[in-house]
Amino acid sequence: DGGITQSPKYLFRKEGQNVTLSCEQNLNHDAMYWYRQDPGQGLRLIYYSQIVNDFQKGDIAEGYSVSREKKESFPLTVTSAQKNPTAFYLCASRYSGTKKETQYFGPGTRLLVL
């Protein structure tokens, strides 16, 4: 089955700890995105990547880092510098061959701070 997978489904972070959220897609999509969703809020863009080995900051990149070493994978690290990391994290991908193509989402990871 083609799709986007995220792991883990739930993640607990201790104070001062860095944690990495996984996002993998086998849709052969070029572009990948990370969003954060807080209760009652819209999705906010953290980072995005249009091609391998290149990525750009979104609206709320502080305290996060990413890498794009493979087309299929776009992991997100939540660093200790992110003071309020509790949220629902969503990864998305998009085929950028046409401008009309929209984004498709993985099932998300819920991050909780202990």
Place this chain on the structure above:
Amino acid sequence: RKEVEQDPGPFNVPEGATVAFNCTYSNSASQSFFWYRQDCRKEPKLLMSVYSSGNEDGRFTAQLNRASQYISLLIRDSKLSDSATYLCVVTNYGGSQGNLIFGKGTKLSVKP
């Protein structure tokens, strides 16, 4: 002014009702428009694209008014399974290369 604004909701309607959601966007350069559906504690899923001429998919009808920067979604004969949060989404492909701008969503609850 927020980039994408939606009716705050929640909308509580009986089965079989017709319900309409409205959305306005602030950037006149916005090029593509979508409605996504998000179930509780799940990821958003594409419901339908919105075309300039309006489009229909079964019980769902989407309309776009570029002059007023207004998007709507109409659901006819609502079902219990339509209960979800509906997200209005726009994108400006020229500047941000496919980045989506999301409204906060309108929650719909369909009751028996």
